[in-house]
Amino acid sequence: MGRGRQRGRSQRKHFKESRENVWKRPKSDAPDNNAVADDKPTWEPFLTDNPNFEEYYKEQGIVKAEEWDLFMEILRKPLPAAFRVNSNSQFCDEIISILENDFVKSLQAEAIEGGELEAIKPLPWYPKNLAWHSNFSRKEIRKNKILERFHEFLKLENEVGNMTRQEAVSMVPPLFLDVHPDHFVLDMCAAPGSKTFQLLEIIHGASEPGTLPNGMVVANDVDFQRSNLLIHQTKRMCTANLIVTNHEGQQFPGCRLKGPSDDIPINQLSFDRVLCDVPCSGDGTLRKAPDIWRKWNSGMGNGLHSLQVILAMRGLSLLKVGGKMIYSTCSMNPVEDEAVVAEILRRCGDSVELVDVSDKLPELIRRPGLKTWKVRDKGGWFTSYKDVPQNRRGGVVVSMFPSGENLKDSTETTQENENGGVNGSDDGCKETDNSVVDAIPDEPVVEVSDLPLERCMRIVPHDQNTGAFFIAVLHKVSPLPDFQEKPNPRKHSSKKNADSTEKSPAEEAVVIADAEPVESPVEKVTEADANDEKDDSLEPEKQNTEGETITEEKKGGNTNQAAGKRKVPMQGKWKGFDPVVFLKDETLIDSIKEFYGIKDESFPLYGRLVTRNTDTSSVKRIYYVSKSVKEVLQLNFAVGQQLKIASVGLKMFERQSAKEGSSKPCSFRISSEGLPVILPYITKQVLYTPMADFKHLLEHKSIRFPDFVNPQLSQKATDLVLGCCVVILSDGEEAVKVDAKTIAISCWRGNNSLAVMITPADCQELLERLAEKTPKTEDGSVNGSNGDSGAMETA
Numbered sequence: 154m155g156r157g158r159q160r161g162r163s164q165r166k167h168f169k170e171s172r173e174n175v176w177k178r179p180k181s182d183a184p185d186n187n188a189v190a191d192d193k194p195t196w197e198p199f200l201t202d203n204p205n206f207e208e209y210y211k212e213q214g215i216v217k218a219e220e221w222d223l224f225m226e227i228l229r230k231p232l233p234a235a236f237r238v239n240s241n242s243q244f245c246d247e248i249i250s251i252l253e254n255d256f257v258k259s260l261q262a263e264a265i266e267g268g269e270l271e272a273i274k275p276l277p278w279y280p281k282n283l284a285w286h287s288n289f290s291r292k293e294i295r296k297n298k299i300l301e302r303f304h305e306f307l308k309l310e311n312e313v314g315n316m317t318r319q320e321a322v323s324m325v326p327p328l329f330l331d332v333h334p335d336h337f338v339l340d341m342c343a344a345p346g347s348k349t350f351q352l353l354e355i356i357h358g359a360s361e362p363g364t365l366p367n368g369m370v371v372a373n374d375v376d377f378q379r380s381n382l383l384i385h386q387t388k389r390m391c392t393a394n395l396i397v398t399n400h401e402g403q404q405f406p407g408c409r410l411k412g413p414s415d416d417i418p419i420n421q422l423s424f425d426r427v428l429c430d431v432p433c434s435g436d437g438t439l440r441k442a443p444d445i446w447r448k449w450n451s452g453m454g455n456g457l458h459s460l461q462v463i464l465a466m467r468g469l470s471l472l473k474v475g476g477k478m479i480y481s482t483c484s485m486n487p488v489e490d491e492a493v494v495a496e497i498l499r500r501c502g503d504s505v506e507l508v509d510v511s512d513k514l515p516e517l518i519r520r521p522g523l524k525t526w527k528v529r530d531k532g533g534w535f536t537s538y539k540d541v542p543q544n545r546r547g548g549v550v551v552s553m554f555p556s557g558e559n560l561k562d563s564t565e566t567t568q569e570n571e572n573g574g575v576n577g578s579d580d581g582c583k584e585t586d587n588s589v590v591d592a593i594p595d596e597p598v599v600e601v602s603d604l605p606l607e608r609c610m611r612i613v614p615h616d617q618n619t620g621a622f623f624i625a626v627l628h629k630v631s632p633l634p635d636f637q638e639k640p641n642p643r644k645h646s647s648k649k650n651a652d653s654t655e656k657s658p659a660e661e662a663v664v665i666a667d668a669e670p671v672e673s674p675v676e677k678v679t680e681a682d683a684n685d686e687k688d689d690s691l692e693p694e695k696q697n698t699e700g701e702t703i704t705e706e707k708k709g710g711n712t713n714q715a716a717g718k719r720k721v722p723m724q725g726k727w728k729g730f731d732p733v734v735f736l737k738d739e740t741l742i743d744s745i746k747e748f749y750g751i752k753d754e755s756f757p758l759y760g761r762l763v764t765r766n767t768d769t770s771s772v773k774r775i776y777y778v779s780k781s782v783k784e785v786l787q788l789n790f791a792v793g794q795q796l797k798i799a800s801v802g803l804k805m806f807e808r809q810s811a812k813e814g815s816s817k818p819c820s821f822r823i824s825s826e827g828l829p830v831i832l833p834y835i836t837k838q839v840l841y842t843p844m845a846d847f848k849h850l851l852e853h854k855s856i857r858f859p860d861f862v863n864p865q866l867s868q869k870a871t872d873l874v875l876g877c878c879v880v881i882l883s884d885g886e887e888a889v890k891v892d893a894k895t896i897a898i899s900c901w902r903g904n905n906s907l908a909v910m911i912t913p914a915d916c917q918e919l920l921e922r923l924a925e926k927t928p929k930t931e932d933g934s935v936n937g938s939n940g941d942s943g944a945m946e947t948a
């Protein structure tokens with residue numbers, strides 16, 4: 154059975170930031186206030202004008218003068234929807250085939266009606282026809298009756314993890330990162346997680362069923378609520394190779410052990426690949442988030458520049474020598490793009506190169522990075538830092554300019570200004586030979602960078618009917634200058650309080666712009682939801698003699714709980730975060746192994762199971778972690794829990810609820826999320842079921858033992874021990890070898906019946922896939938289901 158699907162998510166909640174009416178706004182927002190006040194909110198299209206925006210980008214020469222009108226025309230049009238098929242899904246080929254053979258044709262008439270030649274088509278630059286562009290906006294797909302079947306298809310496949318709706322240009326950065334399955338990858342600003350999902354797909358790309366890659370992804374985001382979107386997003390992918398953390402990227406801990414340790418294979422946290430997809434003004438997403446038209450001003454980009462520089466610098470310092478990092482934004486603004494890349498190249502000297510990737514993905518139309526640009530603030534335009542009056546130097550910093558130098562006073566010793574930008578070139582950085590055209594004293598100068606910034610890429614909307622994006626590929630060729638390796642001091646914090654949810658206007662715009670899930674039922678997230686082992690009181694952790702923070706597991710009752718008080722969860726020094734605890738309770742682990750017939754040599758459980766509760770007796774969920782994640786967790790314990798972990802591993806076992814009943818030998822059932830990974834190793838509690846009974850089970854959610862179509866199955870089902878079992882679709886009732894195409898579901902063997910333990914969406918999706926596999930009879934009906942529900946008993 155393949156990965157990339159999750160059957161049985163519980164507690165689905167709806168994402169409150171619904172983006173319905175994205176192209177409408179309340180009339181009260183309109184500058185024309187002549188509208189009569191009315192209790193009823195009235196809606197009108199968003200304004201798609203902003204003179205400041207136009208003036209800014211004309212002046213920057215972002216596109217040639219003759220292209221300007223087309224650039225603006227396309228920017229004002231709603232963004233066509235794009236989506237990706239999950240390459241790890243066991244139904245990947247089937248989904249692509251449905252797109253190619255069904256929807257390409259069936260939607261064409263509607264596309265022609267709208268003046269387009271094609272309704273949907275694969276993005277030519279994305280490998281293996283996995284990514285698709287549609288000529289309909291998201292709103293059209295939602296509202297147009299003729300597109301209803303397509304809409305339902307997208308919704309369902311997105312929900313079960315077979316597809317992801319993602320803006321086309323946002324799919325680009327992971328493709329340039331050159332990730333391999335054994336890489337340790339850091340996604341520094343990861344929420345809501347569409348690129349993390351892509352990175353995980355690549356990491357898992359070559360794995361056989363039941364095997365895990367050697368690599369892993371650490372997905373980090375400072376914003377707790379957005380991290381929960383990310384957790385939800387990546388749950389749709391069956392992965393034990395992910396840690397989600399919640400740090401300011403510029404402070405991301407290096408977890409460096411002071412001395413070598415025989416027990417811990419790695420002695421610091423460093424990465425082969427880093428994705429630094431920074432917070433930005435987001436004007437590349439104007440077509441998707443037209444409210445940015447109203448909010449946009451040049452201060453948004455200026456205000457983020459210094460944070461972007463220090464995020465990128467921290468990314469590079471966490472990168473291994475020989476590793477690669479992508480710096481990307483969904484902004485067109487050179488102050489957030491080329492100026493940041495230029496500054497990090499200056500700071501890193503010869504240790505980092507900007508990679509020329511012009512020969513990669515030739516079908517992707519992009520433009521070279523700019524070599525010259527200007528800086529604007531309320532005071533006007535500046536072509537050089539020397540022209541910036543003293544009273545504007547708080548907001549405009551020298552690193553925003555192409556030379557990165559205060560040309561007039563370049564010999565002066567200058568200091569970091571309050572925004573964290575660096576004045577002058579005496580910050581220990583290599584001097585660059587940026588040229589200055591027309592550098593006559595007191596005359597306006599045009600600075601042109603001599604750094605190879607043309608190697609950066611800018612994707613503009615009118616080249617291929619997309620949003621805009623900026624991407625730079627960096628290669629660390631040697632250690633950074635010493636002083637650049639350390640995390641940035643707190644004064645560079647992006648927020649006063651790292652855990653605060655307060656946002657600058659620009660960050661707010663980002664949140665709106667890239668909160669990808671629109672109508673998908675993404676969980677509404679709260680801190681309590683994320684730490685949803687609410688009943689679990691937690692033991693304070695103890696320090697062992699080597700300074701290791703340890704959490705003790707107790708076999709007895711929970712004394713804190715007895716006291717009737719819920720303590721604030723505590724993960725080492727991190728308040729509000731449940732602890733991460735390696736499960737060491739041998740009795741419990743042995744009972745699981747015995748019940749499902751798992752041999753530890755083939756599928757190690759010891760050392761690979763973690764919980765979020767110090768008290769084993771009240772653990773509700775047990776997570777499985779890959780060897781790579783285990784090693785990072787060990788290192789993290791050894792360095793005093795520097796990582797603030799929001800989520801880790803793959804939910805593998807869940808305590809049976811009272812509703813399900815109890816199974817004496819083992820009180821943990823296999824979670825649908827974890828099933829694909831453990832399936833090849835389960836030798837007990839398995840029922841091999843031919844198509845007719847398998848479909849019957851999915852259709853009716855439960856079968857009473859006498860009602861199996863195949864009478865031998867009645868006996869085999871009765872022979873299972875009361876409790877969780879796994880039903881595998883097979884040709885007969887005999888065991889089959891599990892492979893990537895094996896279809897299996899978690900079930901519950903009750904007193905008199907067998908019941909599925911997967912969500913209705915998962916049931917529906919499986920039934921649709923199976924209908925495609927089932928030969929049709931002459932009258933066109935589908936074979937393999939007896940259509941007779943019989944009397945059912947729920948678990």
Ligand SMILES: C[S@@+](CC[C@H](N)C(=O)[O-])C[C@H]1O[C@@H](n2cnc3c(N)ncnc32)[C@H](O)[C@@H]1O
Binds near residue numbers: 341374
């Ligand atoms: C452009 S979005 C990232 C989009 C994401 N890479 C994706 O593809 O889904 C930028 C993210 O940076 C986060 N962020 C803002 N400041 C940050 C900081 N100092 N450290 C880490 N993340 C930060 C925001 O919460 C936001 O989720």
